[in-house]
Amino acid sequence: MAVIEGTLLLYLLACFASVGQFLFGYDQGVLAGILVNNHWLETFDHPSETIQGFVVSIFLLGAWVTSYIAPWFMDNWGRRWTIEIGSLVFIVGGILQTVSVTLVQILFGRLIAGFGIGFLSTVVPVYMAELSRAHNRGRVTVAGMSINMFGYACSGFIDYGFTYVDGEWSWRGPLLLQCVFAIILAVGCFILPESPRYLVKKGNVDRATVVLARLYGKDESDEGVQKERQDIVNAVNYEAALGQASWKEMFTTMRRRSIISIMVQALAQLSGINIVTYYAPKMYERVLGAGRMPILMAGFTALAYFVGALVAIFLVDRAGRRKLFMTGSCAMVVWLILMGVFNKYDMGLTSSILVIVFTMIYVFTFGCSWACVGWLYPAEIFPLRARAKGMSLAVSSNWLCNFAVGLWTPELLVKIQWATYIFYMAFCAISFVLVYIFFVETKGKSLEEIDEAFGDVNHANINEGDKEPSIDIKQTDEKKNPV
Template sequence: MSRGDDVEQAKGSSSSQDGVAFPRSSSPTSHGGEPGARHARTRTSSSARRRSLQAPILDPHSSTGASAQSPLAKLGIKGDGLMLFVTCFASLGVLLFGYDQGVMSGIITGPYFKSYFGHPTSYQIGTMVAILEVGAFITSLACGTLADILGRKKLLFVGALVFSTGGAIQTFTTGYGSMVIGRIVAGFGVGVLSMIVPTYQSEISPAENRGRLACIEFTGNIVGYCLSVWVDYGCSFLSGDISWRLPLSLQVIVGLILAFGSLLLPESPRWLLDHDRDEEGMRVLADLHGSGDPTAERAKLEFREIKENVLFMREQGERSYRAMWKRYRYRTLIACSSQACAQLNGINLISYYAPLLFEAAGWVGRDAILMTGINGIIYVLSTIPTWFLIDRLGRRVILMSGALMCALALYAVGFFLWIDASYTANAVVGSVIVFNGFFGYSWGPVPWMYPAVSLALAFRAKGTSLATATNWAFNYIVGEGTPVLQDLIKWRLYPLHGTFCLGSFVLVYYCYPETMGVPLEEIDSLFNDKPSSVPQDDSDSSGDEEAAETRPRRPLRRSISSHPRFEDDSLRAARKAARAHEREVRRQQRGGIVPGFVKRLFGPSTRPQVGEYEPVRGDEH
């Protein structure tokens, strides 16, 4: 059967569904959908071809019906519970590379480790620690294409297995060479996980809670780092090589848990719809947004919005890295710069070499690891307030305030090391704690979120892979150069990174838009690109063709919950009155005691204009 016949048959079999009309004209092409899958319904006219997208009717007896539910959904884990479970379990992926980043910081100061590797030089230590980033850089670039081919779920499984293999090589290493090989292989796995986990999480999460779920995920990364430090501290009381082999072996166990546990997770609905596996995608959307009910209004609306965006992106043609750079250069640069700034702001200067820093400040041997462990606990706690602030204050305010405080903390570290007073040891610990606290609240979680939400679906995996590769490239530079620079310029290294923090403040202020609460299908409008015209009403496709073509551009919606489908007349009237009141209050406050530059500094981004959208309110959640 031809694709056209299949479409006409699908139209006839589902005419009872509500339709939504769209003005653009093109014929979508298949992206490898399974035979017999129900695709988007299309119809043509003499002037233009219009689409009428309808959520598929799921047959509970078909291969894509109830029997195709994920194991978690079959166990009754659906809706918000499924969303939270997926986020927490996927966080094991970022926990792994957080653990791997921290585990080396403790064992490289241990006497048995130094003796086994012949008391390595600072250059050898830097290479051993930072070589992981080389492997991560390579695979994070390759995964941009692999994620679109294999899917998010399969790539998560592969990344966890590769990471476990690298951890096993490190655990049973026989010398410096095999340790470096093990670090590279583990880096391959880290590159996959660090790219695919944020992409998968962003495509699963609803817009109004995406920030919070991403921050919960990042907390998993810091829990991994903190856990590694305390494992190092506990194993420092052991005698022999087991004191450093045991910490390395634990990452193998966690990696295998993630690999086989990922088989329980649902596939990204956006990837499924992009590959014309519409019924499977609808099943996932029903589990996530309809508590398993495929007739739930929100689940059907999510389907239509995502599918419309898929078809719109197919009209644009090529989906290569070159096309992404040509069409979305500004957005790609934002995604990459956020990751670069996160590394240049000094986090790995602290995370990788905190024990060496504390030794330089006066804490010797096991005490240096203990101080690192205490610092790690505070680091974890600092990430929790962001869960509740990220979808209220927005991304820009958090990034800018974090950059300022991190800069002050790093300048303080350099100052106290320079004066070398009797209180230097305690002052350095305090300054490092302040730095980690504000980094964990700001530049830790947010840069992992920006790449995944800044690009359109067709380029999301590639854009995230490029941003992640940027992360690991700068990660390598910092990791390789830190021990050498500590020997050469000593305390001056910390003010240097403090200056980078100030630079990131300026970058965010002038260049970064506010993405708080914006649905992924609305990102084009946020960046003033051509929007994908997601439906704003429930009009049937049989409406006036010419009226649809001349429909005025709608405002950007901040949450799918604000769609008119989910409002009644009284609620709509109440919101209209509230907006009028807010405008009057703002008008009366103009020219008040707050300086204008303060309002501009912590106000919304100038891209787009404030009048184009409204902030998410609590009653929309």
């Protein structure tokens, strides 16, 4: 038996694979502190608000492009190698950002890094969901996704620490560190196990059984291991008979799930969270003045975001997905109104304190609800044969809305100021209604059982009787791997 196995192994794998999400969170947040760095502004000749917004958002445009390419790699090369590709591409983009001396160079570096994040953000939630089991899938996936917020929090404090470095390394240093984290992920990928469901799909049932046994912390002959193995084989048999899901099928047979997956990520981004993640130091400059203090307070705001994600780990499999979405939306409506009010009315130090306090409460609430659960939900609602494409739709929706928010927020803050918060508050109210009407609860259901919640058959049990033709994957496996 291995030294590390069972639940501990599962959480370690989820957290390590989520270094990819750490990179996303770090790259999201690191530029927030750099945009108010005088050395960076001088190097790039004090770019306008619009150009700064483009420097932030071009990263998201790159991620949007590769979110459509990632499913092909996931289905043909596997989950593990897709993570490897994403980390290597990100390293190239990070190096280009670090050494850039012109706006064109840093834009190109941000675009390449975005390509890498597009791979990682598509594959990591699917990988974690497929490693987990019904009773802990929410906790495991949310625990992994919380690393995104940890990366964001780290970027805030690292930006602050580098303000004590004089010269251009006050901004090059934080950009270089993201390459170090990506190298750790690229090297560590070689020890990650492949997803059991992907292995079964490719006919490697014996290897899948070994992985399942390690994740259970049991022998390969254990009843629970064998049952899950058979459930996966049955589901893959059925889906193999149907064939690989096409993009056309995603908007016909699986239209409802596709719309929900697009909706969940769009609503998450339009809730206004990126006002904070991209521009917290610029926001705080308006109430605290220029200097180190806005960057430091942005770091503490990011920490509140991370703490909210940790709380979600304990809530997601107790409260369920729908309750967290709806409760979070209601609460964020209140916090955004208060943030707008105290940005509008200047009461001196009191306004400054209240803006910071309600911003922290707002990001904490988002962390408890939409931040991580919004990535879990689309990863679990699709059957195996459509999961990569379904996650791609969700992620591409994220990046398009993220790009738009990152691009237009600086102009909104300048032109309509406090009303920017009311603008995003309206989307939070809309999200409550849409979740209530359209979303299905998936708490406590296996990935195969979730099909029933959407009115489909339970693919895990389809081979009971003679309901559908099946393919003998075990026999195929034995031919490939003779004992």
